[in-house]
Amino acid sequence: MTLSASMSAALSGLNATKRQTDVISSNIANALTEGYGRRSVSLSVRPLGGVQVGAIERVVNERVIGDRRLAQAAAGEAQTRSDALTRIEALLGAPDDISSLTSAYARLEGALIEAASRPDVPARLDSAARAGVNLAAKFESISDGIQDLRLEADQQISREVTKLNSALEQVAELNALIFSSNSSGQDAAALHDQRQVLIDSIAEIVPIRQVQREGGKVALFTPTGGILLEGTAAKIGFSSVNMITPDMTLGSGALSGLTLNGNPVRTDGNNAPFAGGSLHALFAQRDEIAVSAQASLDMMARDLVERFQDPALDTTLGVGDAGLFTDGGTAFVATDEEGLSARLEFNILADPDRGGDSWRLRDGLGAAASGPVGNAALLQSLTDRLNESRSSASTATTGLSRSASGHAADFLSGLAAERESGEVELSYQYARYDTLLSTELAGGVDTDRELQQLLVVEQAYAANAKVIQTIDELIQRIMAI
Incomplete structure (x- = not known):
């Protein structure tokens, strides 16, 4: 993979983690908001490498509701x-x-x-x-x-x-x-x-x-x-x-x-x-x-x-x-x-x-x-x-x-x-x-799960940032030759 392709993939990863962080923050902030449906970000792999950020989906169980x-x-x-x-x-x-x-x-x-x-x-x-x-x-x-x-x-x-x-x-x-x-x-x-x-x-x-x-x-x-x-x-x-x-x-x-x-x-x-x-x-x-x-x-x-x-x-x-x-x-x-x-x-x-x-x-x-x-x-x-x-x-x-x-x-x-x-x-x-309401809430925002997901997103952010830092160092060395 070329340096430019690697840079593009890392930047797309940073953009994806930003969107994920925004969604997780919204989920945690609205955990007790009436009618709020948990959000999730749809991610996919781009054909030429990197992460494609899709639509933000609202996750609810319509049958239970x-x-x-x-x-x-x-x-x-x-x-x-x-x-x-x-x-x-x-x-x-x-x-x-x-x-x-x-x-x-x-x-x-x-x-x-x-x-x-x-x-x-x-x-x-x-x-x-x-x-x-x-x-x-x-x-x-x-x-x-x-x-x-x-x-x-x-x-x-x-x-x-x-x-x-x-x-x-x-x-x-x-x-x-x-x-x-x-x-x-x-x-x-x-x-x-x-x-x-x-x-x-x-x-x-x-x-x-x-x-x-x-x-x-x-x-x-x-x-x-x-x-x-x-x-x-x-x-x-x-x-x-x-x-x-x-x-x-x-x-x-x-x-x-x-x-x-x-x-x-x-x-x-x-x-x-x-x-x-x-x-x-x-x-x-x-x-x-x-x-x-x-x-x-x-x-x-x-x-x-x-x-x-x-x-x-x-x-x-x-x-x-x-x-x-x-x-x-x-x-x-x-x-x-x-x-x-x-x-x-x-x-x-x-x-x-x-x-x-x-x-x-x-x-x-x-x-x-x-x-x-x-x-x-x-x-x-x-x-x-x-x-x-x-x-x-x-x-x-x-x-x-x-x-x-x-x-x-x-x-x-x-x-x-x-x-x-x-x-x-x-x-x-x-x-x-009460039983059905509890079932509905159980399928809603789980703050513990959201915080765990946030840790995973932070790790992905750190990994993409490291790739960008490494590419920057390589470019600096090439420029110095």
Whole structure:
């Protein structure tokens, strides 16, 4: 090999080591940067000797990343569902919680028993009336909490749809930039990093599958067939509301569903275009989980009203008169069960704090005047009716005969079982996500390996520098002859 050829080969080696050093430095500096893909330099031997520096390649395991994204979406869905069930359970309260629904039932029962033991004591009658008022207020409070949960879900859906649309538009823009960079021979690795971060943010909302297209572009689909990005970004539509009441549902048209490029799409079921992920779970929270809880609460409110809206129990009541518990102050009508828990009130006739008379608990709501103060028959009948095992005529009933508080205990028990099942699913999905994330990170930047590679590059640099030094010395000797 001539001196000039040797010099050219050594210089190409120095250039290669410089590029390698730059890439290794970038890898180490970005080892913890989200979305960063490890870089490597492609090297080959030149036909006339020396090193040919090729493109800088981005090294990632697309299959592991794809599986991790699906696990990420599943974990997000499990988390949202679990949180919704936990919050509804907290609204009802634990049985040993003084502010729980079952405790409110127990206080009413206890107050009625105390009043029956001394029906002549106005303070005990007042306490029984206030216990009834508090029980009705507890129903209203729980109903309001459930509707707040639905409203939060509705507003969060709006935020996630906005985020989803924005991310899809940005991915489409990066697709175009990557295609342009690849066509002109420029390094597009940084653009790939940005795109991966954006696609990961989409995977937090809906599960996605990424498919490679020509020129470095990608297309995005949901596993159930929703097209999010194929050339152009899809447009997802949704309209939020400022208030939700029990009668407002997706089926009634009062609440918005999703549209995909202007076409309505399903939001429920495992085959919906956006099934899986936090967006799907938010619709379940708004339209299924909370609606089911509201229906069960309305069933218990109906049971409570119908127990005491019976002329056979209180003979002072006429047909069609409201009983001890009312539907917004009037008698309950069986066809108007929806939202009853939000309208439940203790009869004002027996409420001493609203101008009523608590002695009506002893003598009857429709009594013209106070009767014998020692007569506890009605108070005892009210207590017995509260504890009587009855099945509800509600469509949300379990079909089991229970006392008034027994229906509440069944509801709470069912919620607890569903919440515990959700927590098991949540643990599994997060374990799966963590495992795949660890696998992905293991294939990323390993700083120890990069430092070892840097030592090899330094040795190559020293060897090429020595060749150049030797050639220089030879040239100097030749010049001196």
